[in-house]
Amino acid sequence: MVKIAVVGSNSFSGSHFVRYCLENGHEVLAISRSPQPDFPFLPYRWGDPESKRFEFLQARIPEEIETIETSLQYFEPEYIVNFAALGMVAESWLYPTDYYKTNVLGNVVLHESLRKLDSLKKYVHVSTPEVYGHTGGYINEDAPMCPTTPYAASRAACDMHLETYLKQYNFPVVWTRAANVFGPGQQLYRIIPRTILAGYTSQKLQLHGGGTSERSFIHIEDVCKATLRLALESEIGEVYHLSTLQTVSIRALVELTCELCGFDFSGIVQMAPERAGKDSAYFLDSSKIRERFGWKDEISLDEGILETQRWIEANLSTFRTLSLDYKHRN
Numbered sequence: 001m002v003k004i005a006v007v008g009s010n011s012f013s014g015s016h017f018v019r020y021c022l023e024n025g026h027e028v029l030a031i032s033r034s035p036q037p038d039f040p041f042l043p044y045r046w047g048d049p050e051s052k053r054f055e056f057l058q059a060r061i062p063e064e065i066e067t068i069e070t071s072l073q074y075f076e077p078e079y080i081v082n083f084a085a086l087g088m089v090a091e092s093w094l095y096p097t098d099y100y101k102t103n104v105l106g107n108v109v110l111h112e113s114l115r116k117l118d119s120l121k122k123y124v125h126v127s128t129p130e131v132y133g134h135t136g137g138y139i140n141e142d143a144p145m146c147p148t149t150p151y152a153a154s155r156a157a158c159d160m161h162l163e164t165y166l167k168q169y170n171f172p173v174v175w176t177r178a179a180n181v182f183g184p185g186q187q188l189y190r191i192i193p194r195t196i197l198a199g200y201t202s203q204k205l206q207l208h209g210g211g212t213s214e215r216s217f218i219h220i221e222d223v224c225k226a227t228l229r230l231a232l233e234s235e236i237g238e239v240y241h242l243s244t245l246q247t248v249s250i251r252a253l254v255e256l257t258c259e260l261c262g263f264d265f266s267g268i269v270q271m272a273p274e275r276a277g278k279d280s281a282y283f284l285d286s287s288k289i290r291e292r293f294g295w296k297d298e299i300s301l302d303e304g305i306l307e308t309q310r311w312i313e314a315n316l317s318t319f320r321t322l323s324l325d326y327k328h329r330n
Contacts (some may be wrong), residue, residue, distance in 0.1 A: 211251030
């Protein structure tokens, strides 16, 4: 058993990672700026809801960094994984100041605190392939950053900031950049749950730019396995891509989801203009983690979509009362 602090623990990926750590016998301090969400969106409450190896702290960065510092000093985590970020591309054009405040300034304040934490052995920073911009083909972890949106630029700036801490302080950072992560518990405005809910509620699904952009979708369970393995075993200063070997256009993804779930594609889809600055493709070469650690993605896209459908069906009465639109919070 090791002690792991998870920053951004109420996010989709963060909450699943908390669950995965608890299931593997570790002790977790979960930190989030928001209160714990409803049960359907909190995977670490689906199994053992009263685990004695779990502690939750609600605190904002940077405003309550002293509270976070006190908790971390008491908890003495050996590993910290940071999922916290504002993560919507289109909205970053509307609220760029908030994106830089959270994704850059907030993280700088956090890292300045963490570098003085004696117990820390490894810090995993969950980054994004958006920092590369459009990829014309498969790229490895040495590809140059070329962000095209305020969101991507804010994430790239934070990654570069961490590089300076690595060089100056030997800060024990490892980066992960995952392809589009999905699975049960995901926010309803994301493409797969939104498609399924559109089928159940007859709400129109806007397909921006005709859905021609291509992505690789990876199940959250595969991401959790990789993230914990890297936290415990990887060398500091390394970047790892987490991606499947399968790519799909957004239109083809929606068509597949409709086919698997029994919905009429033409009945729920509405074509819409492309979003500003949206990159047409992210193709990540994930051979590095596969070769060094023997990791592989195990849950197929079809299987993950059907699992997400079962989660939505189990909570459909609740989801019918919720908005499917993203609501910005600074």
